Each structure stands twice: as C-alpha cells, then as structure tokens.
Amino acid sequence: MTDLILRAAEAGELATVLKFWETAAENDSRPVDTMDAVAALHRRDPSALIIAIDGGEIVGTIIAGWDGWRCHLYRLAVAPARRRAGIGGRLIAAAEERFRSFGGTRADAMVLDANEAAHRIWKLHGYTPQDEWSRWVKPL
Numbered sequence: 741m742t743d744l745i746l747r748a749a750e751a752g753e754l755a756t757v758l759k760f761w762e763t764a765a766e767n768d769s770r771p772v773d774t775m776d777a778v779a780a781l782h783r784r785d786p787s788a789l790i791i792a793i794d795g796g797e798i799v800g801t802i803i804a805g806w807d808g809w810r811c812h813l814y815r816l817a818v819a820p821a822r823r824r825a826g827i828g829g830r831l832i833a834a835a836e837e838r839f840r841s842f843g844g845t846r847a848d849a850m851v852l853d854a855n856e857a858a859h860r861i862w863k864l865h866g867y868t869p870q871d872e873w874s875r876w877v878k879p880l
Contacts, residue, residue, distance in 0.1 A: 744799075744827065746834045749789040753798070754778045757791065760798045765817035766855045771879070781805075790834050792818075792827050800827040804835035811839040811847040816858070828861045850875075 749757055758773055781788060781803065792800030799822045803814040813835055818827045839847055849867050851858050 743794070744830065745793045746790055746830060747793070748787040749782065749791045749801075751779075751782055751786075753791065754782060754789075756798060757789065757801060760801065760819070761815065761817055764819050765801075765815055766852060766858065768854065769852055787838065789815075790831060790838070792831055794822075800831050802831040802835050804838045806839060806842050806844060811842075811844040813847055813849040816849070816861070829865060832861070832865045 755775060758775060758778060761767070761773055778789070785805070788803055788805050790802050790804055791798050798819075800816075800818045802816045803812075805812040805814060813832070816828055816831060818825075818831075836847060847867075848870075849862055851862055851867075
C-alpha cells in the first residue's frame with residue numbers, strides 16, 4: 741500500500757464506483773445498483789459513500805448510512821487483488837468514526853448469509869450476526 745487515502749466519493753466518481761462494484765462487490769441476491777440510485781445517495785448524504793484510493797485508483801468502498809437514528813453499513817468492497825491488506829478494516833474504522841461523530845451508538849452491517857468470504861472481516865472487527873431479528877424487504 742502506498743499512500744492510501746480514505747475520503748468521501750465525489751459526484752464525478754460515481755460511475756467509476758459502479759464499475760468497481762461489478763468486480764469487487766458481492767452482487768448476488770440483491771437488486772442491481774444503478775447510477776440513479778448511487779446519485780440519489782450522494783445527493784442526500786454526500787459523505788456516506790467512503791472510498792479508498794491508492795495511486796489514483798479506487799481500491800475499496802463502504803457506505804456509512806446514518807438516518808438520524810441508526811448507523812447502517814453497506815457495500816464494503818475491496819479490489820480482489822488488494823484483499824487481506826487492511827483496506828477493509830480501515831474503511832470500517834472510518835465508517836465507525838463517522839457514526840461516532842453523529843452520536844451513533846451501534847452500527848449494523850448488511851452481510852449476505854451466503855457471503856462467507858465477508859463474514860471473516862466483519863467478525864474480525866467485532867460484528868456478530870443477530871439471531872433475534874430477520875431483515876424484511878419489499879421491492880419498491
């Protein structure tokens with residue numbers, strides 16, 4: 741890792757983020773990401789999408805969503821060739837710091853049950869599945 745920079749994504753980078761997610765993110769069992777959806781996120785909360793940049797290239801992302809009540813983590817993704825180098829952990833830490841700055845007291849991460857490769861990093865950073873609740877969804 742040279743000089744890894746973590747910062748909020750800029751509007752002009754959103755198409756690059758979408759392309760990055762095609763190969764770096766888990767895309768099964770979920771709706772397809774669209775430019776309209778990512779742009780709507782960015783308009784509502786320009787700091788929610790945190791990216792990791794190394795050598796001018798996006799190598800990681802996380803969405804740290806804060807609704808004023810709860811802290812939600814989505815789209816933790818690291819470039820396949822850069823995994824297990826600490827990038828994901830740094831992204832999680834940056835998201836948690838963002839939440840603390842708002843007064844957040846608990847974060848939840850959306851992790852597919854079948855995405856066993858992701859379970860390791862979440863457990864490593866203190867996250868555990870919550871058996872008492874199930875996520876209920878309705879496509880809009």
